[in-house]
Amino acid sequence: MSNIPLNQLEAWRAAQLLARREILAVDLARACLDRVSERDGELHAFVHIEPDTVLAQARALDAGPVRGPLHGLPLGVKDLFDTVDLPTAYGSPIYAVNRPAADAASVALCREAGALVLGKTVTTEFAYFHPGPTRNPHDLRHTPGGSSSGSAAAVADHMLPLALGTQTAGSIVRPAAYCGVVGYKPSAGLVPRAGVKSLSEALDTVGSFGRSVRDAALLGAVLTGDARLGALAALAAPRIGLCRTPDWSQADADTQQAFERASTVLAPLAAILQDAAWPIDLPDLVVLQKAVMSYEMSRALSHERVRHRELLSQPMRAMMDEGRAISGQVHASNLAITAAAQLSADAMFAQFDVLIAPSSTGEAPLGIAATGDPLFCRGWTLLGLPCVHLPFATGRHGLPVGLQLVGRRGDDYRLLAVAQWVHERLLG
Amino acid sequence: MSNIPLNQLEAWRAAQLLARREILAVDLARACLDRVSERDGELHAFVHIEPDTVLAQARALDAGPVRGPLHGLPLGVKDLFDTVDLPTAYGSPIYAVNRPAADAASVALCREAGALVLGKTVTTEFAYFHPGPTRNPHDLRHTPGGSSSGSAAAVADHMLPLALGTQTAGSIVRPAAYCGVVGYKPSAGLVPRAGVKSLSEALDTVGSFGRSVRDAALLGAVLTGDARLGALAALAAPRIGLCRTPDWSQADADTQQAFERASTVLAPLAAILQDAAWPIDLPDLVVLQKAVMSYEMSRALSHERVRHRELLSQPMRAMMDEGRAISGQVHASNLAITAAAQLSADAMFAQFDVLIAPSSTGEAPLGIAATGDPLFCRGWTLLGLPCVHLPFATGRHGLPVGLQLVGRRGDDYRLLAVAQWVHERLLG
Numbered sequence: 001m002s003n004i005p006l007n008q009l010e011a012w013r014a015a016q017l018l019a020r021r022e023i024l025a026v027d028l029a030r031a032c033l034d035r036v037s038e039r040d041g042e043l044h045a046f047v048h049i050e051p052d053t054v055l056a057q058a059r060a061l062d063a064g065p066v067r068g069p070l071h072g073l074p075l076g077v078k079d080l081f082d083t084v085d086l087p088t089a090y091g092s093p094i095y096a097v098n099r100p101a102a103d104a105a106s107v108a109l110c111r112e113a114g115a116l117v118l119g120k121t122v123t124t125e126f127a128y129f130h131p132g133p134t135r136n137p138h139d140l141r142h143t144p145g146g147s148s149s150g151s152a153a154a155v156a157d158h159m160l161p162l163a164l165g166t167q168t169a170g171s172i173v174r175p176a177a178y179c180g181v182v183g184y185k186p187s188a189g190l191v192p193r194a195g196v197k198s199l200s201e202a203l204d205t206v207g208s209f210g211r212s213v214r215d216a217a218l219l220g221a222v223l224t225g226d227a228r229l230g231a232l233a234a235l236a237a238p239r240i241g242l243c244r245t246p247d248w249s250q251a252d253a254d255t256q257q258a259f260e261r262a263s264t265v266l267a268p269l270a271a272i273l274q275d276a277a278w279p280i281d282l283p284d285l286v287v288l289q290k291a292v293m294s295y296e297m298s299r300a301l302s303h304e305r306v307r308h309r310e311l312l313s314q315p316m317r318a319m320m321d322e323g324r325a326i327s328g329q330v331h332a333s334n335l336a337i338t339a340a341a342q343l344s345a346d347a348m349f350a351q352f353d354v355l356i357a358p359s360s361t362g363e364a365p366l367g368i369a370a371t372g373d374p375l376f377c378r379g380w381t382l383l384g385l386p387c388v389h390l391p392f393a394t395g396r397h398g399l400p401v402g403l404q405l406v407g408r409r410g411d412d413y414r415l416l417a418v419a420q421w422v423h424e425r426l427l428g
Numbered sequence: 429m430s431n432i433p434l435n436q437l438e439a440w441r442a443a444q445l446l447a448r449r450e451i452l453a454v455d456l457a458r459a460c461l462d463r464v465s466e467r468d469g470e471l472h473a474f475v476h477i478e479p480d481t482v483l484a485q486a487r488a489l490d491a492g493p494v495r496g497p498l499h500g501l502p503l504g505v506k507d508l509f510d511t512v513d514l515p516t517a518y519g520s521p522i523y524a525v526n527r528p529a530a531d532a533a534s535v536a537l538c539r540e541a542g543a544l545v546l547g548k549t550v551t552t553e554f555a556y557f558h559p560g561p562t563r564n565p566h567d568l569r570h571t572p573g574g575s576s577s578g579s580a581a582a583v584a585d586h587m588l589p590l591a592l593g594t595q596t597a598g599s600i601v602r603p604a605a606y607c608g609v610v611g612y613k614p615s616a617g618l619v620p621r622a623g624v625k626s627l628s629e630a631l632d633t634v635g636s637f638g639r640s641v642r643d644a645a646l647l648g649a650v651l652t653g654d655a656r657l658g659a660l661a662a663l664a665a666p667r668i669g670l671c672r673t674p675d676w677s678q679a680d681a682d683t684q685q686a687f688e689r690a691s692t693v694l695a696p697l698a699a700i701l702q703d704a705a706w707p708i709d710l711p712d713l714v715v716l717q718k719a720v721m722s723y724e725m726s727r728a729l730s731h732e733r734v735r736h737r738e739l740l741s742q743p744m745r746a747m748m749d750e751g752r753a754i755s756g757q758v759h760a761s762n763l764a765i766t767a768a769a770q771l772s773a774d775a776m777f778a779q780f781d782v783l784i785a786p787s788s789t790g791e792a793p794l795g796i797a798a799t800g801d802p803l804f805c806r807g808w809t810l811l812g813l814p815c816v817h818l819p820f821a822t823g824r825h826g827l828p829v830g831l832q833l834v835g836r837r838g839d840d841y842r843l844l845a846v847a848q849w850v851h852e853r854l855l856g
Binding site: 194296 | 734841
């Protein structure tokens with residue numbers, strides 16, 4: 001066994017050692033909890049954590065049979081997911097004392113597979129823009145991104161190897177990019193959202209954070225029910241499309257350099273690497289995503305909007321007012337336009353296994369009063385396509401920079417296998 | 429004002445009188461509560477009702493401004509929907525003492541529009557097959573259908589004018605058919621499901637019950653956010669396709685006669701009325717719907733499956749075991765096949781405004797140990813198409829019989845307007 005501290009082990013490696021009882025879940029949990037004690041006073045990744053309960057659950061895992069592929073692995077759970085044994089506030093004072101009656105389905109699936117819930121991680125208010133207190137572990141003056149702020153920061157800071165997040169606009173890929181970890185947003189429809197606070201049914205997606213593609217995919221296997229994700233095979237050279245998107249001018253020099261570097265490194269190795277043409281019949285996906293999101297959030301959060309308006313942030317109220325100005329008739333039309341756009345976008349994958357695209361406009365912005373811009377994620381989320389953020393570079397302020405790979409809907413296995421192949425070469 | 433008892437008023441008519449303060453919400457509520465007192469001892473449509481709270485809320489509505497299109501209308505809420513002020517058990521002993529932290533989004537939207545929640549209506553266990561105690565108001569020896577058993581029975585029995593239901597296989601259209609009321613299942617994606625116990629995200633749909641198309645559409649307008657549904661215009665003669673479906677041989681003589689009668693009555697009145705060809709490239713939708721449902725339910729209810737298996741009914745456990753035998757890879761493929769089938773089915777609406785199809789195999793079966801077969805609903809639910817059940821005939825045992833109209837996805841307004849046109853002619 002290696003000499004690397006337990007809390008720094010990758011999840012897949014820890015899982016092997018745990019399954020062979022070469023390390024104990026309680027020791028791994030203690031190493032993670034020690035890291036939290038040491039660091040979370042300034043990082044603020046966690047909103048709730050009960051160390052004694054965690055250690056007791058870890059001992060129970062050590063004493064029992066190996067439950068599944070996540071046996072004994074500490075897991076961070078974004079506080080947008082219901083947990084039966086921990087308070088769940090959804091980032092809102094409205095739910096300050098909320099105790100759910102059940103685990104979210106995805107949390108229950110992870111626990112069934114042996115995961116050890118270490119604590120609840122900070123989310124922005126109902127996973128929208130009003131930030132929590134979390135800071136970027138690479139530079140505390142910067143935002144970790146949002147809305148899955150605590151999950152991304154905790155994984156990046158070696159507080160735990162795996163965490164759950166959700167993406168409605170860019171809430172997995174953006175914080176993964178800002179914190180320099182791998183974030184995986186599965187294809188729409190694969191992971192149950194039961195027990196996750198619902199914002200937009202057309203958009204909300206449950207996904208995973210890890211420090212490697214293999215780790216994010218290990219958790220993804222349990223979430224999607226596709227066991228192949230837990231054992232990504234070596235691949236023949238993939239066909240890669242370079243997709244700068246219509247918003248390329250918003251990508252700063254760091255992001256553009258990362259893109260060019262990936263292109264240069266991968267060109268001689270890929271089976272195909274060429275520019276992917278943006279389908280000319282696609283509508284403005286960013287505008288459309290905003291309309292779908294504001295309409296659906298203003299309705300999904302009707303209870304809060306009607307009964308607790310004074311406890312909603314100003315940006316949330318403003319967004320809901322925008323949504324309320326859209327009629328159901330227009331929304332039905334927006335959903336139909338979205339369905340047609342999904343068909344158009346699918347055509348890009350006749351030529352390519354994956355697309356490479358920007359994850360964010362650049363490094364994590366300075367300050368924690370805002371969580372950055374999900375511009376480069378909105379369209380892919382609307383299209384329901386699986387995305388993986390790969391960190392591999394550093395920007396002008398020394399903060400992480402990377403890119404996302406986008407796959408064909410439903411073909412998450414291929415996306416992740418290619419992502420592993422690409423990541424190895426970009427890091428190599 | 430008419431002499432018809434208040435509890436027998438159609439919702440649209442009561443809404444007019446309430447808005448003009450010609451009747452009081454408290455009097456309407458009292459008339460409904462009296463009917464419940466008189467009848468629910470044998471009908472068992474309600475699982476929870478708090479008359480004093482209802483009357484206090486009614487008085488508050490009478491004392492305040494007219495809130496919206498449902499102002500003062502008593503509403504039954506299937507006990508699958510969270511309610512902040514009433515217990516919510518989802519038809520399962522696991523949640524015998526559950527008190528949700530918020531109203532379901534659809535309930536909040538109805539309350540915002542002025543609806544008065546009269547009580548929680550019986551659902552089968554997690555809206556699957558294990559029945560509640562509800563009986564058919566037309567003959568207490570027969571099932572009211574499921575899973576929205578209490579909502580359909582209460583509306584049919586004049587306990588209230590409107591009720592909420594959900595459909596995952598056939599849980600709106602089937603009980604509407606058995607109880608002889610109008611049931612409206614909107615297009616997939618239009619009504620938020622937040623706060624409704626999630627079973628299958630590909631299938632679960634929130635909808636409405638009323639005693640007329642106009643009533644079901646009045647509630648539907650609030651649910652879908654499409655105000656046009658609250659004022660269905662008179663139509664030119666519609667184009668109608670007769671769709672017997674591949675399961676026609678399972679329709680008994682009562683259903684087949686209703687179908688022939690509708691064809692005979694409408695043929696001289698419709699712009700087009702002819703057989704609709706079943707798209708030859710459609711897969712077996714019933715088999716596919718069952719696979720999607722069992723896979724997704726076994727995962728959405730993971731908390732209950734893992735922690736409370738002994739409190740689940742045997743049919744629920746068996747269905748979950750079937751779902752667990754399906755891999756995530758196969759499920760992703762099933763979702764892709766479903767998406768292709770939705771495109772194929774859409775082609776039928778180039779020729780027709782609506783399809784007429786069977787709602788059920790026949791009258792409500794004898795006994796309350798089972799809730800009947802959703803065979804004729806599974807496919808339409810999988811396709812995400814809007815459906816309206818129209819009661820207009822009587823079967824050999826004197827129980828209600830009718831048919832459903834199926835519309836183009838997203839074009840719920842046209843479906844309901846045609847449904848009103850068709851219903852008037854079938855009843856006339």
